[in-house]
Amino acid sequence: MVVEGEEVRAFVEPSSADDGLVRIGADKTDGGEVLRGTASVGGAGETELERRLAGLRPADNLVILEHLSVGQKGAVPEMVRMDLDQHMGDLYPFSLAEKLAVITENSPWYSGPSPWGGAIIPLEMVTVLAQYTSHSAGMQGKGPAIGLFADLEIRMLKGPLMVGRDYLIKREIVALSESRRTESYWVRSQITDPDTGDVLAATLLNHAVLKASYADYADEYTRLTAGT
The missing domain is CATH 3.10.129.10 (Hotdog Thioesterase)
Incomplete structure (x- = not known):
């Protein structure tokens, strides 16, 4: 959970797969996990x-x-x-x-x-x-x-x-x-x-x-x- 004023770092992981899908996420500055997910453009991956x-x-x-x-x-x-x-x-x-x-x-x-x-x-x-x-x-x-x-x-x-x-x-x-x-x-x-x-x-x-x-x-x- 993030409250107003807390800093987070968003990122996208490089991918060598050909399904058009990459892993995304965000962490707090202390390393605490905020979210994990995926992003894709026309991808068929899960x-x-x-x-x-x-x-x-x-x-x-x-x-x-x-x-x-x-x-x-x-x-x-x-x-x-x-x-x-x-x-x-x-x-x-x-x-x-x-x-x-x-x-x-x-x-x-x-x-x-x-x-x-x-x-x-x-x-x-x-x-x-x-x-x-x-x-x-x-x-x-x-x-x-x-x-x-x-x-x-x-x-x-x-x-x-x-x-x-x-x-x-x-x-x-x-x-x-x-x-x-x-x-x-x-x-x-x-x-x-x-x-x-x-x-x-x-x-x-x-x-x-x-x-x-x-x-x-x-x-x-x-x-x-x-x-x-």
Whole structure:
């Protein structure tokens, strides 16, 4: 975990493989690991999140996520867009313009003309767009409880995504898992063209919820496991 003001070092490992995939990561200045992942352009290699998904064990007796299930779809199709000065909700209380004022590596394509005909949404803002209406999906666990974004993968399939353009989001829970401290639901969100139905981009997000943050966890776990 990183808090505001901490320095991190991002890196990409050289690769001799021909699958178009490289290992990426970030560490704190004291050597502490922040993240590990993969990046690719048209690669067919296994991504880091594909590897993690394949290694998940079936989760039994989930408490906070008791009423969620693998294969569950979003409650409604969600129409979204990102304008330059649009406030992006409670999860991300800022606009694209405010983000561009502090972004590490800016580009004139993020706010003006580009080869695709207009301003494009930066890669690091794609998840902001994808989560803008996530409260409408009906995929919340019990609460109150503290949730974290534990893993994230972004795929640009027919991108980039454009500023000021409408998109339709479809969601599905593709996995449920747990660790000693957390319960997780993994959601794949497809960002589609509302006119053609083409999938333009997709995110895979591991929503992890801290067991200890849910006041009734111990009592409900006892109820669920009684007689087993």
